[in-house]
Amino acid sequence: MQSKKIMVIGAGQMGSGIAQVFAQSHFQVKLNDISEEALTKGLNTIEKSLNRSVKKERISQQDKTDTLERLSTTTKLSDAFDCDLVIEAVVENMDVKTKVFGELDKITADHAILASNTSSLPITEIAAATHRPEQVIGMHFMNPVPVMPLVEVIRGLATSDETYQAIDQTTKALHKTPVEVNDYPGFVSNRVLMPMINEAIYTVYEGVATPESVDEVMKLGMNHPMGPLTLADFIGLDTCLYIMEVLYDGFGDSKYRPCPLLRKYVKAGWLGRKTGRGFYLYDR
Ligand SMILES: CC(=O)CC(=O)SCCNC(=O)CCNC(=O)[C@H](O)C(C)(C)COP(=O)(O)OP(=O)(O)OC[C@H]1O[C@@H](n2cnc3c(N)ncnc32)[C@H](O)[C@@H]1OP(=O)(O)O
Numbered sequence: 150m151q152s153k154k155i156m157v158i159g160a161g162q163m164g165s166g167i168a169q170v171f172a173q174s175h176f177q178v179k180l181n182d183i184s185e186e187a188l189t190k191g192l193n194t195i196e197k198s199l200n201r202s203v204k205k206e207r208i209s210q211q212d213k214t215d216t217l218e219r220l221s222t223t224t225k226l227s228d229a230f231d232c233d234l235v236i237e238a239v240v241e242n243m244d245v246k247t248k249v250f251g252e253l254d255k256i257t258a259d260h261a262i263l264a265s266n267t268s269s270l271p272i273t274e275i276a277a278a279t280h281r282p283e284q285v286i287g288m289h290f291m292n293p294v295p296v297m298p299l300v301e302v303i304r305g306l307a308t309s310d311e312t313y314q315a316i317d318q319t320t321k322a323l324h325k326t327p328v329e330v331n332d333y334p335g336f337v338s339n340r341v342l343m344p345m346i347n348e349a350i351y352t353v354y355e356g357v358a359t360p361e362s363v364d365e366v367m368k369l370g371m372n373h374p375m376g377p378l379t380l381a382d383f384i385g386l387d388t389c390l391y392i393m394e395v396l397y398d399g400f401g402d403s404k405y406r407p408c409p410l411l412r413k414y415v416k417a418g419w420l421g422r423k424t425g426r427g428f429y430l431y432d433r
């Protein structure tokens with residue numbers, strides 16, 4: 150294993166999960182966010198998740214202590230200077246991501262690989278913000294990261310075989326399964342999943358059924374572990390809308406138009422579980 154020192158950028162629900170699985174697999178991890186508050190929240194999430202694993206006797210108290218010792222937090226992106234691999238998990242916005250990659254390109258060592266956990270944005274365009282597009286790749290984890298076995302590995306136009314092989318091996322070192330995918334809007338996962346979620350929102354918007362009924366149909370009828378509206382709240386309605394916009398812009402096909410109800414909820418700040426309200430209400 151070549152990549153030992155890691156930085157994860159963005160301490161939200163994905164970044165904290167990604168930092169946890171790397172630390173559990175013996176990587177030294179720096180977790181970065183622009184806000185101290187987000188870092189504290191991210192660390193709390195990781196600790197809670199590890200406590201659950203100790204309680205279930207999947208890991209020992211010592212494993213938990215060792216994992217937390219491998220994790221540090223920082224608000225300074227410049228601390229990426231000695232990292233072999235950086236995984237970006239900030240908000241799903243191209244301007245924010247290209248700014249982060251442009252800065253990382255200047256900060257990190259020449260050999261460092263820069264990966265994005267983007268759900269849908271073109272890796273090729275993110276890579277173009279750097280002078281090392283052959284060392285930029287998509288490493289798309291699924292939510293909740295500690296539980297889901299898949300990592301969709303996305304090759305940008307210029308991604309080298311060497312970079313792909315390094316990320317393939319790193320994914321396996323995390324005890325996850327890499328699946329290689331080419332760089333088209335939404336890749337495979339969200340090109341298939343998100344139109345289903347958007348269509349479920351349309352059925353509520355058009356009064357076909359309540360959110361509860363839509364979810365029951367898909368859980369009891371199709372054996373989905375979560376109904377699509379519960380899943381949308383879990384992913385974050387802002388992220389769902391960003392992904393639909395990427396599909397709509399990227400393919401120019403009206404079948405990807407985001408449901409007006411989804412837009413309305415995002416405008417209202419009803420982003421799902423993370424804000425306490427989406428299609429359902431949550432205790433925070
Ligand atoms: C948007 C994108 O770009 C891509 C995406 O990620 S799309 C989203 C992909 N994810 C999904 O589709 C998730 C669908 N849902 C599920 O698979 C399941 O509902 C679930 C695994 C999340 C929870 O399963 P469940 O059986 O309903 O709940 P539960 O029994 O409480 O949890 C199962 C295990 O998952 C773990 N778990 C659940 N939620 C967790 C979380 N948020 N973080 C860490 N671990 C979690 C629990 O520890 C539990 O294991 P133990 O009981 O052994 O401790």
Ligand SMILES: NC(=O)C1=CN([C@@H]2O[C@H](COP(=O)(O)OP(=O)(O)OC[C@H]3O[C@@H](n4cnc5c(N)ncnc54)[C@H](OP(=O)(O)O)[C@@H]3O)[C@@H](O)[C@H]2O)C=CC1
Nearest residue numbers: 159160161162163182183187238239240241267268292384
């Ligand atoms: N949610 C999901 O199910 C999945 C999401 N993804 C992708 O992962 C990424 C993150 O999503 P998610 O974790 O849900 O989002 P969250 O909103 O939970 O977390 C994003 C975090 O990044 C922080 N942030 C924003 N800008 C910067 C920056 N310039 N530098 C450092 N930190 C920054 C945010 O801080 P603040 O809140 O202060 O702005 C926030 O703490 C997105 O690209 C998303 O598409 C991928 C797979 C699944």
